[in-house]
Amino acid sequence: MSAMAKKAKNFKKSKSGVYLSLGTTAFGALSVVKQAKMARQDNDTLRLIDAAVSAAAIVTGMAILYRELKRLGDDDVLLG
Template sequence: MSSTVAKAKGFKHSKPGLWLSIGSSAFGVVGIAKDVKKARLENDTLMLVNAVVGAVALVTGTALLVRELRQLGRDDVLLG
């Protein structure tokens, strides 16, 4: 079982794993867009602020994943 856990942890930091994470983040945009639309329709400032903070977190997380993907690409070139 420990080898399965190790493989899963390794997948998270592999190119396919990073692309999957970036793709999952893209689906988060849909939820945030719905929250923003609902907040505007209801004139709910607090809900709008919550959606904006969520959007910022999503953008930051995606930027971190892209940076890790680029670093992984650089490491592959150096090793290859």
């Protein structure tokens, strides 16, 4: 594994990386909200279902990232 790949992997598991992932996931939620609004205006049931499934995926992703953030916070505390 190259040095750059190791740095990227470590960043992904850091608090900063988790915060960045939370931000990009929240940004993706904005596009799902837009999609849902347009689907409701157009009475497009299929696109509305797609938006609902995408929203569920975003909520699940945010929950996983929150759990990872809590786990990282627990590791920072010195036990003893």
